[in-house]
Amino acid sequence: MDTPLAVRARGISKYFDEVVALDDVAVDVAAGQIHGLAGPNGAGKTTLLGLLLGLAVADEGSLEILGTPLGRTLAAPGGVAGFVDGPGLYPSLTAWQNLAALARLHGRDPRTAGVDDVLDQVGLTDVAGDRVRGFSLGMRQRLGLAAALLTEPRLLVLDEPANGLDPAGKKLVHTVLHRLAESGTTVVLSSHRMDDLEALCAEVTILATGRVVFSGPLTKLAAESSELEYRLRTSDPAAAHQVATATAKIGLVDDAAPRPGPEVLVVRGHPPALDELLARLVRAGISVREFAPVVSPLEAAFLTLTEQQESGR
Amino acid sequence: MTATIARPVPAARAYRFELVKLLAQWRIRLLVLACWIAPAVFVAAVSSQSSLPVDTLFGRWMNATGWAAPLVMLGFAGTYALPLLTSLVAGDVFAAEDRLGTWRHLLVAVRSPRRIFAAKALAGLTGILVLVAGMAVSSIAGGVLAVGSRPLAGLDGHLLTPADAAAKVLLAWLCVLAPTLAFAAIGLLGSVTLGRSPMGLLLPVIVALVMALAQMLPLPVAVRLALPTYAFIAWNGLFTSPAQLGPLLISVGSGLLWMVAATALAYLIFVRRDFTNSGHDGLARRALTAGALPLAGLLAVTIGVIATATPAMGSGIEKDKLERSVATAFGHLYRLQTAQLNRPDVTEAQLAATAACTKGDSLVAAVGPGNDWRCVVSWHLPGIDATGTAIYQLDVTPDGRYVADGDGPKEVNGYFQVHTLTGDVPNPLWQFDGNVELLATTTKG
Numbered sequence: 001m002d003t004p005l006a007v008r009a010r011g012i013s014k015y016f017d018e019v020v021a022l023d024d025v026a027v028d029v030a031a032g033q034i035h036g037l038a039g040p041n042g043a044g045k046t047t048l049l050g051l052l053l054g055l056a057v058a059d060e061g062s063l064e065i066l067g068t069p070l071g072r073t074l075a076a077p078g079g080v081a082g083f084v085d086g087p088g089l090y091p092s093l094t095a096w097q098n099l100a101a102l103a104r105l106h107g108r109d110p111r112t113a114g115v116d117d118v119l120d121q122v123g124l125t126d127v128a129g130d131r132v133r134g135f136s137l138g139m140r141q142r143l144g145l146a147a148a149l150l151t152e153p154r155l156l157v158l159d160e161p162a163n164g165l166d167p168a169g170k171k172l173v174h175t176v177l178h179r180l181a182e183s184g185t186t187v188v189l190s191s192h193r194m195d196d197l198e199a200l201c202a203e204v205t206i207l208a209t210g211r212v213v214f215s216g217p218l219t220k221l222a223a224e225s226s227e228l229e230y231r232l233r234t235s236d237p238a239a240a241h242q243v244a245t246a247t248a249k250i251g252l253v254d255d256a257a258p259r260p261g262p263e264v265l266v267v268r269g270h271p272p273a274l275d276e277l278l279a280r281l282v283r284a285g286i287s288v289r290e291f292a293p294v295v296s297p298l299e300a301a302f303l304t305l306t307e308q309q310e311s312g313r
Numbered sequence: 314m315t316a317t318i319a320r321p322v323p324a325a326r327a328y329r330f331e332l333v334k335l336l337a338q339w340r341i342r343l344l345v346l347a348c349w350i351a352p353a354v355f356v357a358a359v360s361s362q363s364s365l366p367v368d369t370l371f372g373r374w375m376n377a378t379g380w381a382a383p384l385v386m387l388g389f390a391g392t393y394a395l396p397l398l399t400s401l402v403a404g405d406v407f408a409a410e411d412r413l414g415t416w417r418h419l420l421v422a423v424r425s426p427r428r429i430f431a432a433k434a435l436a437g438l439t440g441i442l443v444l445v446a447g448m449a450v451s452s453i454a455g456g457v458l459a460v461g462s463r464p465l466a467g468l469d470g471h472l473l474t475p476a477d478a479a480a481k482v483l484l485a486w487l488c489v490l491a492p493t494l495a496f497a498a499i500g501l502l503g504s505v506t507l508g509r510s511p512m513g514l515l516l517p518v519i520v521a522l523v524m525a526l527a528q529m530l531p532l533p534v535a536v537r538l539a540l541p542t543y544a545f546i547a548w549n550g551l552f553t554s555p556a557q558l559g560p561l562l563i564s565v566g567s568g569l570l571w572m573v574a575a576t577a578l579a580y581l582i583f584v585r586r587d588f589t590n591s592g593h594d595g596l597a598r599r600a601l602t603a604g605a606l607p608l609a610g611l612l613a614v615t616i617g618v619i620a621t622a623t624p625a626m627g628s629g630i631e632k633d634k635l636e637r638s639v640a641t642a643f644g645h646l647y648r649l650q651t652a653q654l655n656r657p658d659v660t661e662a663q664l665a666a667t668a669a670c671t672k673g674d675s676l677v678a679a680v681g682p683g684n685d686w687r688c689v690v691s692w693h694l695p696g697i698d699a700t701g702t703a704i705y706q707l708d709v710t711p712d713g714r715y716v717a718d719g720d721g722p723k724e725v726n727g728y729f730q731v732h733t734l735t736g737d738v739p740n741p742l743w744q745f746d747g748n749v750e751l752l753a754t755t756t757k758g
Binding site: 016054056078079081082084088089090102107147 | 319330333414418420423424587
């Protein structure tokens with residue numbers, strides 16, 4: 001790979017007494033990339049993020065962050081920032097005071113350290129003087145992101161940064177993360193929201209029961225997916241039903257299942273068969289008003305991979 | 314793109330960060346305000362009343378001199394306020410991060426558990442010192458402003474000049490810092506081991522209450538001195554002549570040992586904690602065992618050393634020591650009464666006061682605490698052949714303190730007031746506080 005790696009993990013295992021939190025994990029994250037981490041609860045995402053932040057040490061394996069190999073003692077290279085299990089904020093301090101205290105901790109004057117700038121980036125300028133005690137979860141997430149930005153990180157590690165965000169807040173956070181990646185900062189984030197990962201990440205790693213079940217580009221993940229279900233809304237549902245039935249390798253999902261309306265069909269098939277179905281509908285003069293996946297390709301792949309892993313144990 | 318390992322934040326900055334967080338809490342701000350204002354208000358109010366807290370040491374002197382007030386406050390603080398303050402400050406300094414879920418953030422920001430521990434311990438210490446200093450300064454200011462800087466009668470009745478009284482009051486407050494810091498360290502230990510559990514916050518108060526109850530039991534002197542709480546009592550020895558320094562030094566040393574041991578245990582438990590393991594709360598019980606057992610071991614060793622170094626396995630309250638103490642106090646206070654009544658001065662040597670004490674009407678051995686002590690004091694006046702006698706009923710508590718209650722004759726110690734040229738004033742011989750030195754190390758003054 002030509003692009004330098006911000007994170008290189010090989011054979012990482014981490015145990016908590018008899019619980020195997022991570023089992024022989026290997027991950028590469030290219031510099032300047034937004035890399036997603038997905039997996040069901042208890043899959044080991046937070047543990048892996050904790051290792052990246054230097055909060056814990058792997059029991060086995062090697063971990064290299066920003067080109068620096070980490071040993072068996074608690075450490076992290078300079079330039080790593082972020083949070084796991086929610087941002088760490090002090091409710092008795094205002095948003096500005098939280099960031100100012102952090103700036104002073106790093107030996108910087110809050111007035112010149114960019115406190116106002118990062119508050120502006122995450123859209124919290126108006127509430128800078130308010131105590132964090134009264135903040136919503138979404139506001140806390142944005143303030144946590146601001147705290148991480150304050151240190152001008154080269155690797156930003158975020159655990160569920162979209163939790164509690166409203167659509168406007170989510171858009172703001174996405175903009176900030178894209179801008180960071182464009183400027184060369186590597187971002188590793190975990191999320192349960194597949195739409196967030198699809199919107200943000202070039203590559204994802206999927207963990208299940210402490211093991212990596214997939215790591216690579218989103219396009220590759222979608223291509224590896226099994227049959228997908230698509231919602232089909234047309235100008236003539238009865239004719240569309242006939243066309244779908246006549247198309248090879250296209251299945252119709254149980255008619256008894258609940259539907260948004262009688263004019264909607266749910267069809268199942270691989271991408272080539274679905275392409276053929278669309279072509280036939282057009283040739284038959286049937287207008288296609290909606291053709292969308294019931295579950296996103298990433299989510300479908302996620303469910304397939306994690307279910308396979310869990311059933312295999 | 315190789316990066317170097319992040320260097321930990323300097324300890325001074327981490328300390329400042331902890332102070333900012335501590336002082337941002339309303340609870341701490343209110344405590345600081347209360348400690349710097351409430352004692353002065355309380356002392357000024359009580360000192361101006363005719364009904365004084367005579368059941369508290371030095372309480373009966375509160376409207377005679379302003380230097381009694383900080384000692385009354387010190388007696389109260391040692392029992393209740395100081396353990397409670399250490400609970401609220403030191404007991405919460407680590408647990409607050411568990412409650413807020415900010416440990417990981419703090420570790421990422423500071424990059425050193427050791428420096429976090431040092432910063433938190435120092436910030437807690439600073440907070441406690443500010444509160445204790447507030448109580449001392451406020452009660453001194455309240456007493457001196459309300460009553461004035463006048464001589465103070467010590468526990469053996471001798472008069473301390475205002476300058477001496479001031480120095481000893483300050484020294485007494487300094488001495489109780491040792492057990493206070495021991496409780497602060499126990500608070501740190503509880504906070505580290507028990508996390509967000511309320512038990513962590515309450516640990517110093519619970520330990521202080523248990524030790525205060527133990528001090529009320531007829532324990533051997535070695536056990537009593539080995540408990541860090543004895544310094545809350547032993548400062549009384551500064552107010553006798555000569556000062557009873559043996560028990561005071563031992564109890565201060567014991568308090569400092571507890572402080573070092575509890576802080577070291579808290580440190581060891583803290584730096585071994587895995588902050589990515591959500592099962593930490595489950596480990597708390599084991600950590601508590603690891604914290605509590607060594608302290609119990611320290612107590613046992615301290616008791617052994619004191620018992621070996623001093624003949625201190627009895628109650629320490631014996632007939633001859635009590636007789637010396639009562640006679641000495643009577644001699645000093647008689648001079649005070651003589652001055653009040655405008656009679657010719659007489660020295661303690663001329664009075665040659667002696668006391669003969671019995672316990673339980675001589676039906677029981679004359680040792681140990683109890684309210685069944687009875688002492689007959691005898692003295693001589695120059696130029697008069699007859700020997701004066703006065704009777705006292707004594708209530709002696711296991712820690713060596715006693716209240717001597719005058720039982721006549723009325724002209725000497727049987728009435729609570731004496732008639733003077735300027736009006737009726739409290740009779741110093743009617744009731745007085747004293748103490749028996751539990752260790753027989755200080756010679757009679």
